[in-house]
Amino acid sequence: MSKYLRTGLYWFLALEFALGAVTKCWPGDTVFSTAYSVKFAEWGYPSWMRFVVAALEGVAAVLLVMPDRRTRFLAATTLMFVLTGAATTHIVNHDPPVESWAAPTHLVIMGILALANWPADWRHLLPAAGGLPRSRPKTVG
Numbered sequence: 460m461s462k463y464l465r466t467g468l469y470w471f472l473a474l475e476f477a478l479g480a481v482t483k484c485w486p487g488d489t490v491f492s493t494a495y496s497v498k499f500a501e502w503g504y505p506s507w508m509r510f511v512v513a514a515l516e517g518v519a520a521v522l523l524v525m526p527d528r529r530t531r532f533l534a535a536t537t538l539m540f541v542l543t544g545a546a547t548t549h550i551v552n553h554d555p556p557v558e559s560w561a562a563p564t565h566l567v568i569m570g571i572l573a574l575a576n577w578p579a580d581w582r583h584l585l586p587a588a589g590g591l592p593r594s595r596p597k598t599v600g
Contacts, residue, residue, distance in 0.1 A: 472520075472565075472568070473524045476519060476520040476538065477521075479513075479516050480513040480514070480516040483512055483513035484509070484513050492558075502552055504548075515540075518537070519537045519538045521534075523535075529576075531572065532573055532576040535569045535572040535573035535576060536569075536573050538569045542562050545562035546559075546566055549562055
């Protein structure tokens with residue numbers, strides 16, 4: 460896949476999730492659906508939970524466009540967590556397919572992106588450049 464196509468895909472997905480974060484914080488109905496404060500209540504969640512989900516989506520959207528594999532992996536796994544909850548919510552509430560297809564579709568996409576950005580070593584997920592410092596072998600003598 461071309462570098463530009465890959466970058467475009469990350470930007471497109473980031474814009475989708477940024478828009479999703481904004482609509483979750485919007486106080487009333489949007490062009491896309493009824494107010495998320497109402498939707499979350501209908502799904503059995505407290506209304507304020509939409510802000511938590513919006514914050515996770517917004518942060519992950521920013522991390523997706525950073526050209527670092529570690530940040531993209533963390534963004535994809537964060538979104539997998541959120542999307543697993545969304546897909547489960549749609550299943551449990553018997554939402555119609557027209558309202559439910561996006562969450563599992565994006566869950567699969569984020570799974571692919573998480574695998575594509577999987578770190579070679581778990582220590583590469585830590586903030587220090589290159590992961591944990593390696594200990595030097597002790598010299599005898």
